[in-house]
Amino acid sequence: MIEIKELRKSFGDKHILRGVNLNIKEGEVTTIIGGSGTGKSTLIKCIIRLLEPESGSIVVNGEDITHIKSEMALAKVRRNFGYLFQEGALFDSLTVGENVTFGLKYLTDTPKSEYAKIAKEKLALVGLKDIEHLKPSELSGGMKKRVSLARVLATEPKVILYDEPTSGLDPIMSEIISELILDLKKKLGVTSIVITHDMKSAFEISDTMAMLYEGHVELAAGVKEFKKTKNPYVKQFIEGSSKGPIQMQIRN
């Protein structure tokens, strides 16, 4: 349902994405792994068109969205997606409750009287309760992340892009979130793209895994095949070994 071909994106003279090819199938969980700063967030921001790629193409359900310019048309594209921001991006002038229900007004016809109920329900899904009246500044890092996830879930999107949903969470909470992602797939047929550094969770939830390395997709494959790969880059990365073809520049 999402086809990405030869996608390129730079910031100034930093060439981040240098020809990314990836297919995302409807109803599947696709995880994207890769080193810090390789452009994983950049890639999914291109998919939802928070960023405009330089070249290549992104086709969503048959529509080429790569270079759409009009605000109205972009808003329509973004309606297809839910997006969990890496740092949460909660509105700090609003309460937790208002944050969670923020999108309902713009994306759904839900009557205002339902908002409180929906906030409670979605917060419960991510293991939180009785915090609707707090401001984001009063929450811990992991709580912010989960409130942010609740905000995504509130509008019940058909495709969800998760930027590190389990980072900053304890192991048990991570497991709960992983199960939640699987649940959404099974019960509601939600398509998910998940960026993660958590290999355990990645193997648990993925149908397809893709590794981004040096601006391209090094390997994209079903999870079983991915685990057993001989590709030395991917192998080193999923084993988390400091020895191998990927050399981190630590000292100059």
Place this chain on the structure above:
Amino acid sequence: MFKSLGRLIIRGLTQIGQASGMVYSCLFWLVKSPLEFNQTMQQTVKIGVESMVVATLTSLFTGMVLALQAGTTMQSILSEPIYIGTLVGFSLVRELGPVLTAFVVAGRAGAAVTAEIGTMRVTEQIDALHTLGTDPIRYLVIPRLIAFTLAIPILTLFANVTGMFGGFLVSVYSLGVPSNTYVEDITTFIGVDDLMHGFIKSIFFAFMIGVVCCYRGLYTRGGAEGVGKSTTKAVVTSMVLILVLDYFLTAILNSLGI
């Protein structure tokens, strides 16, 4: 030398282009979507209340010092302090009321708006607005533009009154001008067109401050440091533009006989 001047001009033009683009988007969304009424009211009250105390103090003391200067000047030229009310009134209503109020609001509420929107930009809250079905122009910029344009002219009228009151205090209690002379000096010589002159200018200042401060906020880059930079830039740009705009508006309004 020429190269860097050229670059400066190009940057200036780019920024004017981007800011005009923002204003255009505002018009677009105003037509296409309902106004965020609550946001707009909230912001108007906030901007008004935030700047009220400073604006009042500024205009009060400006009125007082105007009266003092006018009084001593008149005393040394004509050996009696006459027409103080007229001088104070004219200066305030046509120039200092609108300009100083705009300055105060730019420094107080304008800076706050840039810092708020800038912080939202660098913490991806602006992007979050896009993903939740709305738009920063619609949700943030339009309410603030309207709020500035409502609040500043009202604050200006208020400042005119407190300024004249300040002049009154100094004239009556320090220069010994009879109180009804001071009031008559104002009411006989200052007309509706003078009030309009100041009022029209303040509307333009208000809109400009709104555009500059929202624009600087939206185009913030680079973390907390970036927020600081755009806030400073927003205030400095607003203040310079107030004075530039003031000259041209005065010229235009004068030629129209207002």
